[in-house]
């Protein structure tokens with residue numbers, strides 16, 4: 665049934681949708697818990713899962729700081745995929761009601777994550793970054809992604825961003841927009857900037873049928 669599912673749908677997942685996610689895989693179990701919470705658009709589940717999975721193949725351990733976190737599902741999945749991360753802190757100017765509902769539903773299935781995902785209402789630029797952190801962000805709009813990169817570079821921490829809403833007025837295209845489309849120029853320039861700052865960088869994509877804003881940038885300070 666999963667194969668026919670529109671993964672980019674903005675329809676909220678409800679209890680009645682659990683049948684789409686049969687089986688005993690971790691994804692199916694997370695998806696069913698999200699359905700139980702009855703608050704998250706389907707697309708957000710797939711974005712968080714596909715991003716977290718790719719991050720964890722390359723980056724393990726350390727505290728997570730999820731910036732422009734919104735519902736914060738990414739943080740919870742990052743802990744479920746790697747128990748050696750003790751805590752995650754979600755940072756956003758506004759905690760949406762979905763955060764508590766999703767977390768409560770996940771904690772019911774996995775009591776071991778209880779108390780390990782915190783939420784701080786505040787601005788990205790004011791976030792406290794612990795030593796050895798992994799800064800992660802899904803769809804921090806426009807310049808917000810650059811602010812996540814600023815924080816990572818200034819603290820020399822690992823970073824993983826899935827950018828969106830590229831604003832060609834405020835984001836740096838690196839002079840590349842004559843050769844490639846503007847949003848790609850912005851992301852290519854972000855990669856160049858990280859490298860210039862002494863980072864090793866890896867570029868990946870999450871599946872396009874989840875979101876066209878699917879470029880994932882991973883960086884390690886060297």
Ligand SMILES: C[S@@+](CC[C@H](N)C(=O)[O-])C[C@H]1O[C@@H](n2cnc3c(N)ncnc32)[C@H](O)[C@@H]1O
Nearest residue numbers: 732733734735756757758786787788802803805
């Ligand atoms: C497109 S949403 C992404 C939310 C979530 N990561 C997701 O994937 O659904 C962008 C988020 O950035 C937050 N935001 C906007 N400006 C911010 C700032 N200066 N500092 C922290 N968060 C901010 C908004 O409140 C919103 O939740």
